[in-house]
Amino acid sequence: MGGVEVDSSRTESRWSLEGTTALVTGGTKGIGHAIVEELARFGAAVHTCSRNEAELNECKHEWEKKGFRVTVSVCDVTFPSERQKLITTVSSLFHGKLNILINNVGTNKTKPTTEYKAEDFSLLMATNFESAYHLSQLSHPLLKASSAGSIVFLSSVCGVVSVNVGSIYSATKGAMNQLTKNLACEWAKDNIRTNCVAPWFTTTPLAQPYSVEFKTGVCCSTSRKNGCSNTSCKCYKFS
Numbered sequence: 001m002g003g004v005e006v007d008s009s010r011t012e013s014r015w016s017l018e019g020t021t022a023l024v025t026g027g028t029k030g031i032g033h034a035i036v037e038e039l040a041r042f043g044a045a046v047h048t049c050s051r052n053e054a055e056l057n058e059c060k061h062e063w064e065k066k067g068f069r070v071t072v073s074v075c076d077v078t079f080p081s082e083r084q085k086l087i088t089t090v091s092s093l094f095h096g097k098l099n100i101l102i103n104n105v106g107t108n109k110t111k112p113t114t115e116y117k118a119e120d121f122s123l124l125m126a127t128n129f130e131s132a133y134h135l136s137q138l139s140h141p142l143l144k145a146s147s148a149g150s151i152v153f154l155s156s157v158c159g160v161v162s163v164n165v166g167s168i169y170s171a172t173k174g175a176m177n178q179l180t181k182n183l184a185c186e187w188a189k190d191n192i193r194t195n196c197v198a199p200w201f202t203t204t205p206l207a208q209p210y211s212v213e214f215k216t217g218v219c220c221s222t223s224r225k226n227g228c229s230n231t232s233c234k235c236y237k238f239s
């Protein structure tokens with residue numbers, strides 16, 4: 001994704017997602033929005049959700065103009081009943097089969113650990129981890145029925161190394177990394193691949209509150225290259 005020039009005509013002839021189905025949570029903004037477009041561009045039929053109906057309809061309208069096959073529905077993934085309703089909708093739209101589940105929704109509140117309240121813990125755990133866990137469980141029969149299932153979790157670099165973005169957020173991403181390993185082994189027999197990606201700072205609404213200095217500091221402290229600087233850091237932007 002972003003930052004690398006790709007010859008689209010060549011890519012299209014090399015591989016395609018025509019005939020496949022995908023669910024991307026949180027597709028109205030940021031990374032989720034970019035994933036919806038990428039999957040749809042490769043020919044997948046995509047369903048996405050968020051909490052804001054007006055934004056969903058705006059995005060749907062734009063996607064229709066681009067010729068993408070994308071359906072939308074409102075879902076707050078922090079509620080188990082809404083997660084169940086989402087998967088019922090997806091099952092009905094895609095005739096009981098799902099090839100790709102992108103567990104993208106995530107949120108954050110950065111505070112010193114001593115200042116977090118129980119409600120912060122509940123919100124971040126429910127949004128970032130519990131929802132992804134439950135949606136994976138609910139999607140399992142659909143992914144299995146497709147005979148070629150794939151789950152991708154949106155983790156973060158902070159689930160691997162210590163980055164000063166908040167201990168709860170980081171713990172949700174660390175948990176997600178371990179869940180990826182478990183499901184990869186447990187569900188391989190069902191022809192379901194499980195992976196996660198761990199982005200660095202990516203310019204999206206979620207990352208917007210962090211200052212440029214803060215982001216550069218994180219990039220430098222987590223770069224594999226010694227002497228990483230602004231010019232050697234690649235900052236990808238998804239609007």
Ligand SMILES: NC(=O)c1ccc[n+]([C@@H]2O[C@H](COP(=O)([O-])OP(=O)(O)OC[C@H]3O[C@@H](n4cnc5c(N)ncnc54)[C@H](OP(=O)(O)O)[C@@H]3O)[C@@H](O)[C@H]2O)c1
Nearest residue numbers: 026028029030031050051076077106156201202204205206
């Ligand atoms: N941006 C980064 O630097 C970065 C770095 C590492 C990892 N990540 C991870 O990448 C993923 C995407 O991040 P992003 O930066 O693209 O976030 P974002 O810009 O805030 O977009 C989040 C998307 O999820 C939706 N959403 C949020 N809470 C929801 C809920 N409870 N139920 C349903 N939809 C919800 C939002 O729409 P509504 O708010 O309208 O519901 C929006 O469409 C997250 O898991 C994040 O932790 C991001």
